[in-house]
Amino acid sequence: MSQAPITPITLQGAAGKLAAWVAQPPADVETRGTALLVPGFTGSKEDFTDLVPMLAAAGYRTYAYDQRGQWESEGPDEVSGYTMADFVGDLQGVVDQVSPDAPLHLVGHSFGGYVSRVAVVERPARFRSFTLLASGPSSVEEINFPPPALVAQAVEAGGQEIIWQQLNAAMTMADQQPTAERLEFLHRRIMATKKANIIGILTCMTEPPLKDPSALRDSGVPLLVAYGDTNDLWAPAVHENFARELGAKTAVYRGSGHVPNEDVPAQVCADLVNFWKEQA
Template sequence: MDISAVANGIDLEAQGITPDRQIPPLARREQVTIDSYDLATIRIDAIGPARGTALLVPGYTSSADTFNCILEPLARRGYNVVSFSQRGQQLSQGPSDVSEYSLERLGADIHELITTMNLGPRVHLLGHSFGGVVSIEAVLQKPEAFASLTMWNSGPECMGGDIESQRHALLEYGPRAFYLSTRIAAGLDPDADIKGELNLVEQYYYDRLMGTNPAQLEAGITILANQVNKTAQLKATGVPVLVSHGANDDAWPIPMQREMAEELEADYWVIAHAGHSAHADRSHTSAELLATFWDEH
């Protein structure tokens, strides 16, 4: 198979193929029990000799399925790859107590997952968006567990923008209010769900949000709103870091991500013609970039 022919996740969505249906045939869905909660995982083994193992951490309101579009090309580059839904995210169980979603607890979940799934001794960790915030915490807790860290469209401190208004809407009125705020910001009909007018892909993302534990949503957005810059501590660990984002990333300000890379003396790669979910926008390019960085470490 020529992996350069791999379709972009976003192009598959344009055909009505939702991220959950983009899972490659060689991948398998599993569950792992962490802190008494069953977390959903997706695992694919390296095709040919294994060069290493990567663990992919999804962002806010996301799930393990977000990375399906890059699993097979990464496996063909020789990597065992695992993605998972964090506690409380769609497909995974989670507590209803907001306090049980502390950043420290989310970071500890990563280490317990690595141990339970026997992924070690040294894992390439990737955190997308909010997953990057959690991944920094995991690295600071036990840096020797990781061969590298990739901050994938993720930044070092509060992203600003609409996050406070979105947090207010969520806390005051619940998950649908958060959904409405994002629909309105995108210039889309906020009542399309009530009217039954969501297309297949829109319905998938709506169901993913509504399938997330409200306590996880509240805790996650609070962590994002109060994110503290730990770049200096991260640099002190000595773990190799890649900072990468789409050229059109509209989450963390791009200068903020670039400055983080400079302070870390990290590799810094910008993916042209891609937005906040660069792996979906340019799947083959993203997989090649990641595998190249992992090969070097």
């Protein structure tokens, strides 16, 4: 599959400018709709470097953005500016900016899936479909992650470098060997992400994203639960059970971990496109 070029753009959030990307379908490809990709904790639009152009080449105008205070996006310096309502409000504003006249396909990776599911429940008519990508039920239970409140305390004391050390350790445990260039980028991104963003997200993670997950099932928006079966933050059975509770379709990436969007982007693209075509 040919790929479409990525164009950097700026969107507007409630707390400042949001750095974003867009890739348009090639002139000889029918435009089938709009897709929006939302990154997770410590992430950014760059988590979708391969996926964005692939989806555009398949006929979907595709956007990805850094959430407030992440990487190249502006955000407040106070933790109080990073509540779930703040993240959701930005997402709803982005939806209205990139697809004001039609519902779009939403993909939320990890914490981006937390934010996205709240947005879907709030305004289901704005979404043609919603995909939870490596985004389990919550960070409160059934997750392989230290208690978020304790991590937040460590970050408060030691700053972004604490999260970098944890990420390095996690990559080592998962036997991942990024290139020196990749490691340099990951470190630079963590250090550029506002400390308040990191603590704010960790604070959000101390509670389930939805008090009643059935609200997502009952939204009427078609749902896909997509996940890797190796070294994800949630065991495959947790994702499977969550999908069953939601009445969602599933896509499983054998041998992939928490970032199938980076590990196997072509497979993720194919599954998303097939799922989206069902909603046409």
